[in-house]
Amino acid sequence: MPAAALSPEVLAKYEPVIGLEVHVQLLTATKAFCGCRNHFGSEPNTNICPVCLGLPGALPVLNAKAVEFAALASMALNCQVRARSIFARKNYFYPDLPKGYQISQYDKPLAEHGWIDVPAADGTTKRLGITRLHMEEDAGKSLHDGFSDSATRTYLDLNRCGTPLAEIVSEPDMRTPEEAFEYLTRLKEILLYCGVSDCNMEEGSLRCDANVSVRPRGQEKFGVKAEVKNVNSFRFVRAALQYEIERQIEVIESGGRVIQESRLWNAGEGRSYSMRSKEQAHDYRYFPEPDLPPLVVSPEFLAEVKKKLPELPEPRRARMIAEYELNPKDAFTLTATREFAERFEAAAKTARNPRRVANLLLSEVGGRLKALGLEQEQSPVSMAGIVLAADLLDEDKISSKQLKQLFDLCFEKGEDFAAVYEREKPQQITDASALEALVDQVVRDNPKQVEQYRAGKKTMAGFFVGQVMKASRGQANPALLNELVTKKLEG
Numbered sequence: 001m002p003a004a005a006l007s008p009e010v011l012a013k014y015e016p017v018i019g020l021e022v023h024v025q026l027l028t029a030t031k032a033f034c035g036c037r038n039h040f041g042s043e044p045n046t047n048i049c050p051v052c053l054g055l056p057g058a059l060p061v062l063n064a065k066a067v068e069f070a071a072l073a074s075m076a077l078n079c080q081v082r083a084r085s086i087f088a089r090k091n092y093f094y095p096d097l098p099k100g101y102q103i104s105q106y107d108k109p110l111a112e113h114g115w116i117d118v119p120a121a122d123g124t125t126k127r128l129g130i131t132r133l134h135m136e137e138d139a140g141k142s143l144h145d146g147f148s149d150s151a152t153r154t155y156l157d158l159n160r161c162g163t164p165l166a167e168i169v170s171e172p173d174m175r176t177p178e179e180a181f182e183y184l185t186r187l188k189e190i191l192l193y194c195g196v197s198d199c200n201m202e203e204g205s206l207r208c209d210a211n212v213s214v215r216p217r218g219q220e221k222f223g224v225k226a227e228v229k230n231v232n233s234f235r236f237v238r239a240a241l242q243y244e245i246e247r248q249i250e251v252i253e254s255g256g257r258v259i260q261e262s263r264l265w266n267a268g269e270g271r272s273y274s275m276r277s278k279e280q281a282h283d284y285r286y287f288p289e290p291d292l293p294p295l296v297v298s299p300e301f302l303a304e305v306k307k308k309l310p311e312l313p314e315p316r317r318a319r320m321i322a323e324y325e326l327n328p329k330d331a332f333t334l335t336a337t338r339e340f341a342e343r344f345e346a347a348a349k350t351a352r353n354p355r356r357v358a359n360l361l362l363s364e365v366g367g368r369l370k371a372l373g374l375e376q377e378q379s380p381v382s383m384a385g386i387v388l389a390a391d392l393l394d395e396d397k398i399s400s401k402q403l404k405q406l407f408d409l410c411f412e413k414g415e416d417f418a419a420v421y422e423r424e425k426p427q428q429i430t431d432a433s434a435l436e437a438l439v440d441q442v443v444r445d446n447p448k449q450v451e452q453y454r455a456g457k458k459t460m461a462g463f464f465v466g467q468v469m470k471a472s473r474g475q476a477n478p479a480l481l482n483e484l485v486t487k488k489l490e491g
């Protein structure tokens with residue numbers, strides 16, 4: 001099996017080709033084709049009805065909210081939404097699929113021709129194509145564990161039957177596991193920003209299958225692909241792809257042939273196992289769903305959906321980098337979720353200097369959270385607290401040293417900034433003669449630095465300001481102090 005067995009030279013002879021299929025459960029209140037509750041974690045078999053169980057004579061009715069969410073996701077992924085798409089039956093037998101078919105879309109999906117931009121290794125961006133986004137329904141769940149007789153029986157929970165899904169199929173545009181990881185990360189972020197899914201991988205709201213093949217570099221024709229099924233974290237997808245690429249290269253290098261098959265990733269062992277050779281598309285005997293009319297979306301409907309399209313993560317980051325003078329890493333932190341980005345910006349807008357709010361949030365608060373291993377939601381200092389701190393600093397009512405002490409107290413006592421500030425109200429020395437005495441003392445004590453300053457090293461002023469601030473125990477008014485130091489050194 002592939003390990004460190006393959007030399008970099010051998011690996012470099014081949015080019016991986018990766019495509020991803022992502023299923024996301026849409027966050028509707030009810031299911032795709034009936035009024036049953038769409039909810040994870042209910043008592044087994046409580047959210048079911050004749051429609052989602054596929055009992056004879058029961059007829060599906062399409063959930064308008066599911067169409068809205070699927071259309072919204074399509075737009076956010078730069079897809080063209082088809083005015084008229086067709087639901088189709090995908091026939092297969094599985095115990096958790098009581099109807100014996102899944103309602104999906106086949107040759108006329110809801111949306112096509114989209115893309116996601118991801119950062120490329122060379123610092124540019126790479127555009128990864130999205131072939132299609134189509135609507136379908138989820139199947140139920142087989143429960144193989146957790147019962148006293150699980151060794152001999154499998155139980156069924158059909159609550160998930162009929163949960164609305166969007167399946168998003170990429171073009172085979174990815175060439176490295178890292179690009180696949182980036183694609184998934186961006187895709188999830190976009191879907192979360194749109195609010196169409198909670199994308200919770202542990203609960204199965206977002207599931208990923210990866211298709212991967214290798215071909216000799218320079219060859220146009222794709223190699224035979226294997227599909228790695230249902231990997232439950234993006235890091236595992238990356239690891240599974242790396243493993244699969246090396247496995248296929250090893251097969252070819254040792255004179256064998258890669259076979260088309262589905263494989264299951266075992267994260268614990270760090271390897272995948274063959275599951276079954278892959279059914280061909282015609283095995284599913286797709287045909288148009290006779291119980292549902294074509295899905296027609298009007299320009300008016302699409303215009304309404306478009307209004308709900310939020311500012312998406314990537315453009316938002318670009319704008320915030322410019323507006324708050326952030327570096328890309330900080331921009332990622334501030335846009336980690338749409339909710340957080342919006343809370344930050346709403347607060348920053350009320351401050352005298354919004355950039356300072358960003359700065360305090362990232363450095364002073366972020367740094368303390370990180371040191372304590374806390375999440376942003378656990379911060380004792382609210383956005384309003386940060387705005388207050390930024391304004392006080394901006395108006396020179398407190399020094400940055402005092403600010404640090406106040407933040408320390410906030411974290412020590414688990415209190416917000418306003419409460420701590422009200423109680424502590426740090427004193428400032430604004431009396432020029434008192435400060436002057438301190439400046440004189442520091443200048444007397446540091447003749448060498450005075451010489452350097454007078455020889456042209458003007459940055460040395462910062463040293464004196466720092467020393468006097470220290471001597472004043474952080475209580476010197478910064479503006480006044482700056483003025484006095486400059487006057488003294490120049491004089």
Ligand SMILES: [Zn+2]
Nearest residue numbers: 034036049052
């Ligand atoms: Zn139902």
